[in-house]
Amino acid sequence: MRYEAPRRLEDAVSLLAGQDGAHVLAGGTDLLVKLRSEMIEPEMIVDIKRIEGMREIAAEDGGWRIGAAVSGAEMGEHAGLVADWPGVVEAAGLIGSTQIQGRATLAGNLCNASPAADSVPAMVAAGARVRIAGPNGMRDLDVIDVPQKPGKTALERGEFIASVWLPARGERSGDCYLRFIPRTEMDIAVVGCGISLSLDAGDRVTAARVSLGAVGPKVMLVEEAAEAITRRVLDEAALSDLAAACSAAATPIDDKRGTIDFRRHVAGVLARRAAVIAAKRAKGETA
């Protein structure tokens, strides 16, 4: 196996394009687990951390462009990001342990293409987009379209994610990510839920995006759930419609971490709780 640490984007692209079995290394917290367990036997590892810009967080069009090698811990220490997208930051800050968060990245979490990835529902709810570098130059893609099925992404040969862009956060809007795990830390999400919403002066929901993780082959955007609360105040009735819509949309499986009934039920519970927190944040109250 070869290890390469190119300094320029173009070199990374040509390395990746020119070699079968080449894998991208950013944080490495998923890649190295697969490497050591021989689930993958890469011919080459391309470490993108020395490429200019990969480790920057920059303001752009009112939102934030986050380099693909920025770790969850670094995001948590960036005041602007935390203020605008607390949901996305807390999602990245929940992955694994303090040690894992010191390395794990949004792009890595996304490209591992696990249905239970913690940061993905939050990014989907936020309407995030990724900038992909490849042999034919750069292209942008919505985060929701990156994973296709467990372990498979939409990236072509030679392509890798260079950065993630979070749009501007509208007025009176807030986001939140919650997950259910049996312990208080360290587990893979049994269910994950990201919600981003905006409120009008009367606290009625003007826009909402609701996303669920670990309840289907890939992270899903639940239109019906957003519909259930749009143009309504988040009272008990709206919240239970939201919960019902999420439980209905969920298509979970039974596995060692949870049962179908449990995941369906908890999807509704988390959606309800996440909406309440997102609304508080939208109103500027600390949640």
Added chain:
Amino acid sequence: MSQLHVTTKINGDETEFLCEAEDTLLDVLRDRLGLTGTKEGCGTGDCGACSVAVDGRLVCSCLMLGAEAEGRDIATIEGMATGDQLHPLQQKFIEMAALQCGICTPGILVAAQSLLERNPDPSEEEVRYWLAGNLCRCTGYDKIIRAVMETAADMRRAS
């Protein structure tokens, strides 16, 4: 298969080593540099026994390639004391019996040091969540958490 030549700094000392591309930093520390204070408990980032600090950031050395150490500044348990002067955390852990078998102790000490560098006055909950990635099976964590909080208090008084 040619090995990689890596130049880095470990516990303040300029260090060079050769390693395979697939060797992890943990493999390098233990098998090539003889620094066996950093332990392997799982090899998958789930136990924290391999915790080190890289450029001041707490990470699992089993989930980092040795090659990535090029030009980095690495701190391991062996560098925590200065000469025969133990770090206050090391001293407190002994005094308060905050270890039994001791296999998790190096990882926990490195992690706790990293916490106190960022947060000189952590609450019990903050200590518990920061150390959630360092598994211990002997102590039930009680004396470890107390030792970290008392050390923080001592260091605040001393500073």
Added chain:
Amino acid sequence: MVEVLLWGSLADQAEGARKVEVEAATLRELLDGLGEKFPGLRPELERGVSVSIDGRVYNDSWFQPIAEDSEVVLLKRLKGG
């Protein structure tokens, strides 16, 4: 003569009696005596047993004395973890 209490399922191998009598002044004499008097007990004795004498458990001390009025209870071999 010493009275020995056997555990429930062992009684089936000693003609159904929970309490048996054996001529013994030491642990070794006790175990040998039981084996001779009740051949059915031999498989279990060979697998190894513990013996409680007056509330304290002995595994191997052949020459541990046993008084006539000692409380002697046969136990499955006790091992720890």
Added chain:
Amino acid sequence: MALDDTKKTREFKVVGTRPDRPDGIDKVTGRARFGADMVAPGMLTGRILRSPHAHARIVRIDTSKAEALSGVKAVVTRADFGEVPEDVADVLDNCMAGDKALYDGHAVAAVAASSPAVARKALKLIEVEYEVLPHVTDVDAAIKPDAPVLHEGRQQETVPEGLSQNVIARSEFGHGDIEAGLKQADRVVGRTYRTAATHQGYIEPHACLATMGSDGRADLWVCTQGHYMVRNTCAAILGMEQGQLRVTASEIGGGFGGKTVVFLEPVALMLAKKAGRPVKMVMSRSEVLRATGPTSSTSIDVKIGMTKDGRITAGFAELRYQGGAYPGSPVDMGAMSGFAPYDLENVKTVGWDVVANRPKAAAYRAPGAPMAAFAIESAIDEAAKGFGLDPLEVRLMNGADEGTKASYGPTYPAIGLKATLEAAKSHPHWSAPLGENQGRGVACGFWFNFGGDTCVSLNITPDGTVTVSEGNPDIGGSRASMTMMAAEELGIPYDQVRTIIADTGSLGQNEVTDGSRVTFAVGLATIKAAEAAKTEMCRRAAMVWGIDEEAVEWEDGAARPAGPNAGKFPPMTLKEIAAIASNTGGPIAGHHEVNAEGAGVSFATHMVDVELDRDTGSTKILRYTVFQDAGKAVHPSYVEGQFQGGAVQGIGWALNEEYIYGDDGILQNAGFLDYRIPVASDLPMIDTVILEIPNPGHPYGVRGVGETSIVPPLAAIANAVSEAAGVRMTQLPMSPPRVLAGLQGKASA
């Protein structure tokens, strides 16, 4: 023999204090050397090829390609091992499969190579032809007559006709008449309880470094709870004389009973023998979970008859334990210990030892007892609360005391069960208010504690400092306790003594560090060794003073003339006597070898508050208090550490830990991600109350404490969760899906 002249009423100067442990600095600086930290010149890496099937006949193993790979220095299969004595036959078969692979992960071959990478490649080149057989992993399924059979002809005479060959043995304990007892009851609680298999969860994987010369002499460096056991077992398996094999114990990174057996060691020695070079073997975490010694999964029926006022008229339990692929589950100890805290007129327990296609069970801290206590203490709690009675009062009313006939047979000497219950009743925790969705649970627990072969050698150095050599690996701070007892007995300061763990070449046979025996038995031998040294030092003083030996006694660290015609001599301190040792006959030492018997039992009561999240079924531990009898706490911090560690292993067992096998018989969670042991943020502080009811069998009254602390938590937490949920939880782990199902009224989960 245990000394009967009890010294318990004396004033202790060192015992009972909290000095720093002697091995502390090495452990906090990373210098301490554990199993995987040793290297040797010319060392090879050993790795094991493991069966991917739960049950399969091994038709053929072709190692030729592996042997041909450059860098491979030795390949081992079962064919390399000869016939072995009957008592280690199962141990060998478990270390290296014979004609059948009996569980997912069972070792079938091994290689030693010049590097880890070559070793990994070599394993892939070994071709094994398997004839896959049907398998069974559940204990109740394994009993059915039509279940796949693992062994022929291993069924003991105690098993009635017509049951599957997988049922190995039946045992029955107790006294009185159950049926009569049940009739006297105003109410009978009868339920079936099930617990999942759990692993000891030590953070250090098994590791060893083996060297064997062509002269048949060998050395082994290994992390183990008993290097003398390793020596004897490996010698038997390899057909060596025990004296030819010297085993050195490394620091051990946790064991809890899981390192009281051998897995890698015979294979490493065989590889080293064939390769003619040292071989190091280190297990991965997945190998530790798939192929070492988890404890049994169980299925237990309990019936408790109770009168309105809380008296238990009958206690019955039928316990089915699967002990993995070989006979020897800890069901008997579960059946004997379950009702041990109680004074019962009618009690009966029946234990079934069953085999299944799972790794061979090893001991896990009070082996067999936690599961039995979970079932029995849950039923007692349900019966008491059924009559609206206070669960502590009911346990006090039925509690065992001095003179009680124990459920497993003997009459108790002085014991501390009621003292722990009284302490619990008067503790502020018992009367603290509870909030919504919160519940409080209590449970009692017991463990036998053991003695066993023990050797200690104590030497006085020329400058008068003291070294103690013991043969029991120190997991929880026992070097500190031995140092304290030696210092106490010699009347010198703690820091004048240093205790080390000696290899098998330096001391006689020592029993494994288990059975909470070390502080009891090694402590006893340390005290006797110190006494022997004192006797010799008094003799030397008598020589110098020209008086009779009998007229000299040892007091406060010095020899002093005593008795009417002893004469007036200034006391000679230990250091003064040591300085002239070579002038008065030679170096001074004391040693003691004994099979320490008569260990005292240890009782505990645990109390826990939980809070349920009714929407998700998850359980939060709010408060936890342990009340346990230690006889005499030599080093209170480490006694507290045993209480806290046992309680938290119990919390993991009760809420989250389980072996999950798929229908294909393959372990699905062979890693710390999905085998979920408690993390720091899951827990509150664990409060402890140490009670001291002296054990007559030990000079200082010491009782073993290490194991009892894991017995009550499963039941205490189940009782708390059941109260908070309003439905009786009968299956462990009480995972959120199970608790949620219980809350949603889908029968008792």
